[in-house]
Amino acid sequence: MRIAATADLHFEPRSATVLRDQFDKVRDAADLLILAGDLTNYGQPTEMETLLNTLVRLRIPTVAVLGNHDYESEQQIELMRMMTAEGIKVLDGSAYERDGVGFAGTKGFVGGFGRGALTAFGEPEIKAFVRASIDAALKLERAMSQLRTTKRVVVLHYAPIASTTEGEAPEISPFLGSSRLAEVIDRHGADLVVHGHAHNGKLNGYTTGAIPVHNVAITLLQSQGPPVAYRIFDV
Ligand SMILES: [Fe+2]
Ligand SMILES: [Fe+2]
Secondary structure: EEEEEEEOEEEEEEHHHHHHHHHOHHHOOEEEEEEOOOOOOOOOHHHHHHHHHHHHOOOOEEEEEEEHHOOOOOOHHHHHHHHOOOOOOOOOEEEEOOOOOEEEEEOOOOOEHHHHHOOOOOOOHHHHHHHHHHHHHHHHHHHHHHHOEEEEEEEEOOOOOOOHHEEEHHHHHHHOOOOHHHHHHHHHHHOEEEOOOOOOOOOEOOOOOOOOEEEEEEHHHHHHOOOOEEEEEEE
């Protein structure tokens, strides 16, 4: 299966024409499109409505997770409903199988990487924050444990490893993802992991278990030569 993957469209109605041109040929290039979160800029249903008008015209099976921006207006449930109604497979701690390839997806959360990960100690506010990070990893665990295929793709918004966020200011590293997600991925095994969120990160990295991780934030893809709107992966 050829998979086109992108993230962080941060769609606003005025970007409709640009998006249409960028994704014009995606159906010839791939069998399936992954959108790894931050589909909208402010999580507004009006943004999603215009985006969906563009996406349905691409006529390509689409798998998506939401990103933090899609939560901004607290309309995430409505956004997921709108996407599902247009045939997009929205993964939120869930799995999807198509043509022998399994997709496990969830937004993920912040929390930091490796020894820099925040731990549940001290004030209740810290514990609640860490709890949210652990819950995000548990959601991924639930999604991955549903996979029955040998080929497995993980879709996240937040980064599961630090190396694909390199290039961003080191001060914000803990807010770009969580290595708790990578622990789950290594435990269950996968062929491919894609994420977004780190707009200025690095394209490729590996989990400690040597599973390839790719940052597909569109800003990053467009800063490459030649600039592209999505990357193609063969699984
Ligand atoms: Fe983003
Ligand atoms: Fe984001």
